[in-house]
Amino acid sequence: MIDTGCLGMKSREDLQKRWRFVAESSSISSLKSAVRKPANENPCICGFRSICWKIFLLFQDFDHLIWNQKLLASRRAYDSLRQHFFRNVERPNNIDSEFDPLTEDENSPWTNIRQDEALREEILQDVERCMPDYEYFHQREPQTMMLDILFVFCKLNPDVGYRQGMHEVLAPLLWVVKEDAINTGLCPSETEDSSFVGTMLDETYIEHDSFTLFNLLMQSAKPLYDAAPSTPKQPITFASKQSDSFIVQSIKNVYYNLLPQVDPELSDRLYKAEIVPQVFLLRWFRLIFGREFPLENLLPLWDLILAEDPQLDLLQFICVAMLLRVRWHLLEAEPPDMLIILLRYPIPPENIGAQTFVDDAIYLRTHLDIEGGSYIIAKYSNRTPKYSPGKRQSYSRVSALQFPAGKDKAELRSLSPSQSSSISSPEQRGLENFLQDAARGVYRRSEKWGLSNIVRNTVEEMRKGVQNLPTSTPTKAQVSDAVQGKPKSQICQDYVDNSLTPVDLLKDALIGLRECEEEIKQINRRAAAKLRLAADKVENAQRMFEDVPRKQIIQTGSEESGGRPEGMSLFQQHTSVGSSDQPKSPPVQTQTSSALYPSKLATLPAGYISPNSPKGGQLETQPVESFQSPRRSLAQSSFSWMVEGEQRTSNGMSNNPLRTGKRNYEQKNKVRSFLFGESGPQESSQGEDDSQEERFEV
Amino acid sequence: MPSDESLPTLKILLIGPSGAGKSALLLRYCDDLFDSESSTATIGVDFRLKKLSVRGTPYRLNLLDTAGQERFRTLSHSYYRGAHGILLMFDMTNRESFLSMGRWYDEAETNALPGVVTYLVGGKLDCHDFRVVSTEEGEALAQQHGSRYCEVSSKTRENIRRPFVELVHEIVNNPSLMQMVKRPGEGGRSLDVKREDPYIFNGCNC
Numbered sequence: 001m002i003d004t005g006c007l008g009m010k011s012r013e014d015l016q017k018r019w020r021f022v023a024e025s026s027s028i029s030s031l032k033s034a035v036r037k038p039a040n041e042n043p044c045i046c047g048f049r050s051i052c053w054k055i056f057l058l059f060q061d062f063d064h065l066i067w068n069q070k071l072l073a074s075r076r077a078y079d080s081l082r083q084h085f086f087r088n089v090e091r092p093n094n095i096d097s098e099f100d101p102l103t104e105d106e107n108s109p110w111t112n113i114r115q116d117e118a119l120r121e122e123i124l125q126d127v128e129r130c131m132p133d134y135e136y137f138h139q140r141e142p143q144t145m146m147l148d149i150l151f152v153f154c155k156l157n158p159d160v161g162y163r164q165g166m167h168e169v170l171a172p173l174l175w176v177v178k179e180d181a182i183n184t185g186l187c188p189s190e191t192e193d194s195s196f197v198g199t200m201l202d203e204t205y206i207e208h209d210s211f212t213l214f215n216l217l218m219q220s221a222k223p224l225y226d227a228a229p230s231t232p233k234q235p236i237t238f239a240s241k242q243s244d245s246f247i248v249q250s251i252k253n254v255y256y257n258l259l260p261q262v263d264p265e266l267s268d269r270l271y272k273a274e275i276v277p278q279v280f281l282l283r284w285f286r287l288i289f290g291r292e293f294p295l296e297n298l299l300p301l302w303d304l305i306l307a308e309d310p311q312l313d314l315l316q317f318i319c320v321a322m323l324l325r326v327r328w329h330l331l332e333a334e335p336p337d338m339l340i341i342l343l344r345y346p347i348p349p350e351n352i353g354a355q356t357f358v359d360d361a362i363y364l365r366t367h368l369d370i371e372g373g374s375y376i377i378a379k380y381s382n383r384t385p386k387y388s389p390g391k392r393q394s395y396s397r398v399s400a401l402q403f404p405a406g407k408d409k410a411e412l413r414s415l416s417p418s419q420s421s422s423i424s425s426p427e428q429r430g431l432e433n434f435l436q437d438a439a440r441g442v443y444r445r446s447e448k449w450g451l452s453n454i455v456r457n458t459v460e461e462m463r464k465g466v467q468n469l470p471t472s473t474p475t476k477a478q479v480s481d482a483v484q485g486k487p488k489s490q491i492c493q494d495y496v497d498n499s500l501t502p503v504d505l506l507k508d509a510l511i512g513l514r515e516c517e518e519e520i521k522q523i524n525r526r527a528a529a530k531l532r533l534a535a536d537k538v539e540n541a542q543r544m545f546e547d548v549p550r551k552q553i554i555q556t557g558s559e560e561s562g563g564r565p566e567g568m569s570l571f572q573q574h575t576s577v578g579s580s581d582q583p584k585s586p587p588v589q590t591q592t593s594s595a596l597y598p599s600k601l602a603t604l605p606a607g608y609i610s611p612n613s614p615k616g617g618q619l620e621t622q623p624v625e626s627f628q629s630p631r632r633s634l635a636q637s638s639f640s641w642m643v644e645g646e647q648r649t650s651n652g653m654s655n656n657p658l659r660t661g662k663r664n665y666e667q668k669n670k671v672r673s674f675l676f677g678e679s680g681p682q683e684s685s686q687g688e689d690d691s692q693e694e695r696f697e698v
Numbered sequence: 699m700p701s702d703e704s705l706p707t708l709k710i711l712l713i714g715p716s717g718a719g720k721s722a723l724l725l726r727y728c729d730d731l732f733d734s735e736s737s738t739a740t741i742g743v744d745f746r747l748k749k750l751s752v753r754g755t756p757y758r759l760n761l762l763d764t765a766g767q768e769r770f771r772t773l774s775h776s777y778y779r780g781a782h783g784i785l786l787m788f789d790m791t792n793r794e795s796f797l798s799m800g801r802w803y804d805e806a807e808t809n810a811l812p813g814v815v816t817y818l819v820g821g822k823l824d825c826h827d828f829r830v831v832s833t834e835e836g837e838a839l840a841q842q843h844g845s846r847y848c849e850v851s852s853k854t855r856e857n858i859r860r861p862f863v864e865l866v867h868e869i870v871n872n873p874s875l876m877q878m879v880k881r882p883g884e885g886g887r888s889l890d891v892k893r894e895d896p897y898i899f900n901g902c903n904c
Contacts, residue, residue, distance in 0.1 A: 125717050132736040164767040165741045276776060282742035336760055339745045
């Protein structure tokens, strides 16, 4: 293992020498090939794995200036988020005494505290038993970091919350950041390069950087944790349900679509043995193979996954590649032993390594047929499956049985190219699959900027175009470049352009919000006191002059109370319409503060808001109902879009921000499945799902 | 081991809240291992095999160890398919754990075949000092749902075989459940797609 101290392998000279590997890479593609190189030429193995992962997930660029900016911005953003979400956990005494700690009221800050405590307890239970084979994870410090990171993530993504398994997605990230970290105090930097490396690997920011990587990776992995749309008593079977969650769709696609195309014999055998796919695939997907391989095998695998496919679209093909690797064992085993093989997946020999699954997956993605499958099988076993023409037919009959009836041909064609060989040629099939993958990748990114409609239409058009292409026209590579190149690079550029300032803005906004709330509370107290005073006066006055209209006096009183308190200066710096202009209506100030930020903040980077938030769209500001209303949670405030971008549709229609999350997610699925040629979920099933969810959430 | 493969197979499901000790119970029962340091949260489901003889007849047990986190339950219903017995387990040192058992019984009754045998297990019997659920409470809950009850310690091995032996005993004494037990030579059921369809589709009428 790599020495974590500064004085060992990471001496200054050593760092500089090693830095060369990363510094010499001038593009993502050159780094992609570098992470495949043997140990002494591979930056990931030379102590820069965390930087490589940051490049793939966060920087997506090779301008060192941008690296620095993005990294510092991400660290600042985490500080702000932490501060915000921990305010009640760490300082419950700050809560206004007017709230009853024992209240059942949902809006009470005490209720929030109790929920937060329960959430932290739930997370801690898993964090304490995470990666038991590694001494590091038994220590209090990393456990606390993991707990805090997961807590912040859950608060930021209330639509999914904490799901078992997330902690094991985080663990390798934390491990990698911690392994590379250096103590900059012990390693004073003399050159510009070593100072830069020092900043990148500063051990002070292990938690910050781990959160940033986790949050970015989870943007792709989050759908794998959403199990909501599945209905009860409906096993995952070949009877495809349109309301399937993304994870169920993925599992079905691997088991009933991809595998039968590359290895019908294995598919048939697993099916007849009644192997329920989610028993092993759920874990493979959710942990990104974290339990299937020991950490030393897992990290090189993740190197390639992150290098090739940070959107995780490749996972399904990696699953197929893993099934093909053990296909002979599976064919020879009895059903229960088959499950044992799949749940205790054999560790690939050192000279092959788990990372080979990624290259197999990339190959299978464009060779999704029996020949492609046989090639991968033979590559590792020197044995090729034997398929006689007659037998092949019988297999395809079995795989046809596994598909839902009642789908029209167009849907079936895009879902399962193997059943429509008479319609499309193998080249077209590969191309179509590729298009679907590309579409999914582009879609996931684009929905963050509300581009989904445009992209969907474009991809649909392209697919139509491809289906009409004669087989001999452009090669797959040419077309795939055309498909992938344009929108993705454009979107990546947008991402880079937009991702820096917004992080700062988020921070400012959060600080502004906190200050604003403090001010309001102060004003509240002053107003209450003044009102009491005024009421006394009124009583006195009433006693003395029975005929003076009561209303008029109260007005005078409240005008007095609306006066500008001290300590407002900070807030007013941020607002163009200060309270001095409108001294009578303090609530307007909160509206002003929210109206000031949205248009700029709406372009926050993908890492800090959930997808679907409108780009540059005008956000609705929630009117402040009552001056006396209790402090609201962030999710209820006019800043709610920050934490629940998912819960707003791209056109900004969201009546109840707390209830719309799941439905929106379904809408996402709908679009996603549309890209796959399926139709979206039905309204009625949504209703069922809602009641279903309530039942389980109670 | 051809003799093992010819044994009648029983499918048993372990359910209960996260941290109750389901995986530890199976690890102790199947492999006679216990190491609280090396326990991890179950993701989705895990699977173990065990041979068990009841009154001289050997059976093969397919043991499905499910994840405890409740939110996963929407996905877990398919694990119930074809289960003969369900072990419901809670942590006797955790009141919340015990109080959630009503919902786990609901879960079992909703998803499993009617007539499935249920069995309630209280875990962590060795932690006397932290125990917050009494034997009487456990027994009362079990009785209310027509189950038997037993308290175990995976750490000390106390009672570790009892829930499995008693559960299997009850299953094999139930003729209607034994009808769906697969035996060698009559395993055609699982291959018959048509016969399975009605179960799958009738299942979601609730």
